[in-house]
Amino acid sequence: PDVPQWLPGLIALLILLIMNLATVKLFGELEFWFALIKVIAILALIVIGLFMIFKGFSTHSGAAALHNLWNHGGMFPNGLHGFLLSFQMVVFAFVGIELVGLTAGETKDPEKVIPKAINNIPVRVLLFYIGALLVIMSIYPWNVINPNESPFVQVFAAVGIIAAASIINFVVLTSAASASNSAVFSTSRMIYSLAKEHNA
Secondary structure (H helix, E strand, C coil): CCCCCHHHHHHHHHHHHHHHHHCHHHHHHHHHHHHHHHHHHHHHHHHHHHHHHHHCCEECCEECCHHHHCCCCCCCCCCHHHHHHCHHHHHHHCCCCCHHHHHHHHCCCHHHHHHHHHHCHHHHHHHHHHHHHHHHHHHCCHHHCCCCCCHHHHHHHHCCCCCHHHHHHHHHHHHHHHHHHHHHHHHHHHHHHHHHCCCC
16 A cells, blocks of 8 residues: 555556567567456356356346346437447547557468458457347346446356455456557557658
8 A cells, every 4th residue: 555556557567668678479478368368257257147147146136137138228228329429438448459450560471360350350349348248237237237336346246256356456457457568569669660761
């Protein structure tokens, strides 16, 4: 508690900077492990959630079931206005997707690898974003989800995972580290390209 908040952030940034300066392979390795942590957390949520749904698991809001998706006013109970306004937050979540193109210059066989990576994006969105949301809303109807608490924590805590909040905090911290790592990588590549053109 006595450590200034900026200090751990600075240390993490320096570590990421040193690793990015060493070799681009380390950037890829770091991103692989950061992504794996997120994927495991989301898949765990989906698997546990499906188990709860098909077992009719009871929570404080009632039984987990697919009908929670269309009960309580349906998918857009307050109209499309809120849904459309949410797009600014959704688009923010996709910041960094341009890294697929940025890495093309340092990719082996980019003509084959880059289109494959881009074409996999819709599948990942459906599974990790839409799939997780459908599972969460099948367990907890939209009108009982506490906006001040992570729905991931709520689902994991409901099945008795005591350290749910700590686990999700760890996942969020690795996500932040991943975003910083990507920023260091992309910024360094942009500055290098500008310098080659005598613009930086």
